[in-house]
Amino acid sequence: MILASSLMFIQCTSSLDEGPQGLAGANGQNGVDGTDGVDGVDGTAECIACHNVQNKEHAQASYLLSVHAQETLHATQNAAKTEDFILTTSDYTNRTGCVECHTSGGYIDKMNGVTLKTGAGVAEHDPAYPAGKQAITCTTCHDKHSTFDFANDGFDFALRQALRPVALTAPNANYTIDMGSSNTCVNCHQPRGIPPTTATVKLSSRFGPHHGPQSTLLEGIQGALYVGSTAYPVPGSATHRSGASCTACHMGETTNGTDGAHSWHPTENACLACHSSEPTEVTGYAADMATLQGLLVAKGAFDATADAFTSNTVDLKVAQAAWNFALLREDRSHGIHNPNYAKALLKNSIEAAQ
Numbered sequence: 598m599i600l601a602s603s604l605m606f607i608q609c610t611s612s613l614d615e616g617p618q619g620l621a622g623a624n625g626q627n628g629v630d631g632t633d634g635v636d637g638v639d640g641t642a643e644c645i646a647c648h649n650v651q652n653k654e655h656a657q658a659s660y661l662l663s664v665h666a667q668e669t670l671h672a673t674q675n676a677a678k679t680e681d682f683i684l685t686t687s688d689y690t691n692r693t694g695c696v697e698c699h700t701s702g703g704y705i706d707k708m709n710g711v712t713l714k715t716g717a718g719v720a721e722h723d724p725a726y727p728a729g730k731q732a733i734t735c736t737t738c739h740d741k742h743s744t745f746d747f748a749n750d751g752f753d754f755a756l757r758q759a760l761r762p763v764a765l766t767a768p769n770a771n772y773t774i775d776m777g778s779s780n781t782c783v784n785c786h787q788p789r790g791i792p793p794t795t796a797t798v799k800l801s802s803r804f805g806p807h808h809g810p811q812s813t814l815l816e817g818i819q820g821a822l823y824v825g826s827t828a829y830p831v832p833g834s835a836t837h838r839s840g841a842s843c844t845a846c847h848m849g850e851t852t853n854g855t856d857g858a859h860s861w862h863p864t865e866n867a868c869l870a871c872h873s874s875e876p877t878e879v880t881g882y883a884a885d886m887a888t889l890q891g892l893l894v895a896k897g898a899f900d901a902t903a904d905a906f907t908s909n910t911v912d913l914k915v916a917q918a919a920w921n922f923a924l925l926r927e928d929r930s931h932g933i934h935n936p937n938y939a940k941a942l943l944k945n946s947i948e949a950a951q
C-alpha cells in the first residue's frame with residue numbers, strides 16, 4: 598500500500614507539471630462466492646468440557662497421589678557395597694523386554710512403532726533408556742488428538758492409544774482387547790507369559806504371569822484352565838468387563854479427594870452405579886487363597902517363609918494351580934476384577950493341588 602500511494606503521489610505531481618490526468622480504470626468484477634466452510638465444533642460444549650484450568654489442575658493434583666507418579670526409592674548402595682542394594686522397579690527395568698512398560702521413553706517409542714533401542718545390554722541398566730525411575734507422566738499417555746469428531750469416533754482424550762484395540766503379548770497378538778480409553782492401561786497391565794502346558798514344570802521365584810495381569814483377569818483369560826468341578830465363565834462375560842472398565846472404576850469421580858481421576862485408586866462412586874454400597878470382598882476369596890497356598894506348600898511348590906515359589910519341579914496339575922495362585926496374587930484386586938472367574942480358578946486349583 599505504501600508503494601502504491603507513493604506511485605500515485607508521483608503521478609499527481611507529474612500531471613500538474615506535464616499534462617492532463619488520465620481516467621481511472623473501471624472496477625474489476627466481484628469474484629464468485631466461495632463454498633461455505635464446514636461448521637466448526639461448538640467450542641463451549643466440545644472443547645471446554647475438558648479444556649479448562651480446573652480440570653487440568655485436578656488432573657495434576659490427583660496424578661501426584663498415584664503410584665505412577667512415584668519416584669520409587671532409588672538404589673542406595675554405598676561405595677563399599679556394605680549396604681544392601683535396594684531393588685526398585687526402576688533399577689533393573691530399563692532393560693530390553695522391560696522398557697516398553699517401565700520407562701516413559703520406551704512406551705512412547707513402542708506406541709510410535711519405533712524399534713526399541715537395546716543399548717549395550719549392560720546387566721543392571723540399559724543405557725538406551727536412562728537409568729532410574731522413569732515416572733509415567735502426562736506425555737507418556739497423552740499425545741495429540743487423533744480425531745475431533747468425538748460424536749462419531751468417540752473421545753480419544755488425546756491418548757496415544759484410545760481408539761485402537763490392543764493386540765495382547767500373551768497368548769498372542771491375535772487376541773485383541775478394545776476398551777476405549779482403557780486401552781492405554783491394557784498396553785502395560787497385561788501378562789507376559791502363558792500358563793504351563795508341559796507334563797512337568799520347573800518352578801522359580803519368577804514363575805507366573807508377571808506383575809500386571811489385570812487386563813486379562815478382567816477379560817477372563819490366561820488362567821491355567823484345569824478342568825475341575827466349577828465351570829469357567831465365558832471370556833469377556835464378567836459384568837465388570839462389559840459394564841465397567843479400568844478408567845470407569847479407577848478414574849471415576851473422587852469420593853473424598855484421595856481416589857479417582859488420575860490417582861488411579863478405585864472410587865466408591867464407580868461401584869455405586871451397580872452396587873448399593875462398595876463391596877469389599879469376593880465371597881470366599883481370602884479363605885480359598887489360604888487353602889490353596891497351604892496345598893502348594895505341601896506339594897513343595899511354594900515357600901511360605903520366603904513368600905515365593907520354590908525351584909522344585911512339579912507335575913502339570915500343581916504347576917497350573919501355582920500359576921493361578923500367582924495370577925490372582927499379582928492382579929492384586931483380590932479377585933474383584935473378575936469375581937466369578939477368580940472363584941472358578943480358585944475352586945479348580947484347590948482340586949488340582951490336592
Ligand code: HEC
Nearest residue numbers: 685686689690694695698784785786787808809927928929
Ligand atoms: C507388558 C508390560 C510390562 C513389561 C514388558 C514388564 N513389566 Fe514389570 N510391571 C508391569 C506392571 C503393569 C507392573 C505393576 C503391576 C502392579 O502394580 O500391579 C509391573 C511391576 C513390576 C515390578 C514390581 C513388582 C512389585 O511387586 O512391586 C517389578 C520388580 C517388575 N515389574 C520388573 C520387570 C522386569 C525386570 C521386566 C523386564 C524383564 C518387566 N517388569 C517387564 C508391566 C510390565
Ligand code: HEC
Nearest residue numbers: 647652653656657660733734735737738754778781844848
Ligand atoms: C497412565 C496414563 C495417563 C497419564 C500418566 C495421564 N493421563 Fe490424563 N487421562 C488418561 C486417561 C485414560 C484419560 C481418560 C479418562 C476417562 O476415560 O474418563 C485421561 C483424561 C485426562 C483429561 C480429561 C479428563 C478430565 O480429567 O477432565 C485431562 C485434562 C488429563 N487427562 C490430563 C492429564 C494431565 C495434566 C496429566 C499429567 C499430570 C495426565 N493426564 C496424565 C490417562 C493418563
Ligand code: HEC
Nearest residue numbers: 638643644645646647648653739740741742745752754755
Ligand atoms: C474428552 C476430553 C477432551 C475433549 C472433549 C477435548 N480434548 Fe483436547 N485434549 C484432551 C486431553 C486429555 C489432552 C492431553 C492432556 C492435556 O493437554 O491437558 C488434550 C490435548 C489437546 C491439545 C494438545 C495436543 C494436540 O492435539 O495438539 C489440543 C491442541 C487440544 N487438546 C485441542 C482440543 C480441541 C480444539 C477440542 C475441541 C474440538 C478438544 N481438544 C476437545 C482432552 C480433550
Ligand code: HEC
Nearest residue numbers: 664665686697698699704733781782784785843844847861
Ligand atoms: C506405560 C505403562 C503403563 C500404563 C500406560 C499404565 N500403567 Fe499402571 N502401572 C504401570 C507400572 C510399571 C506400575 C508399577 C509402578 C511403577 O513402576 O510405576 C503401575 C501401577 C499402577 C497402579 C498402582 C499399583 C500399585 O502397586 O499400587 C494402578 C492402580 C495402575 N497402575 C492402574 C493403571 C490404569 C487404570 C491405567 C490406564 C489409565 C494404567 N495403569 C496405565 C505401568 C503402566
Ligand code: HEC
Nearest residue numbers: 782786811812815837841842843846863928929930933934
Ligand atoms: C469393577 C471395578 C474395576 C475395574 C473394571 C478395574 N479395576 Fe482395578 N481394581 C479395582 C479394585 C476395587 C481394586 C482393589 C483396590 C484395593 O485393594 O485397594 C483394584 C486393584 C487394581 C490394581 C492393584 C492396585 C493396588 O493398590 O494394589 C491395579 C494395578 C488395577 N486394579 C488395575 C486395573 C486395570 C489396568 C484395569 C483394566 C484392565 C482395572 N484395574 C479394572 C476395581 C476395578
Ligand code: HEC
Nearest residue numbers: 835836840841846863867868870871876877878879880936
Ligand atoms: C457395571 C456394574 C458394576 C460396577 C460398576 C461394579 N460392579 Fe461389582 N459386580 C457387578 C455384578 C453384576 C457382580 C456379580 C458378578 C458378575 O455378574 O460378573 C459384581 C460382583 C462384585 C463382587 C463380588 C461379590 C461377591 O459376593 O463375590 C465384588 C467384590 C464387587 N463386585 C466389587 C465392586 C467394586 C469394588 C466396584 C467399584 C470399584 C464394583 N464392583 C463396580 C456389577 C458391577
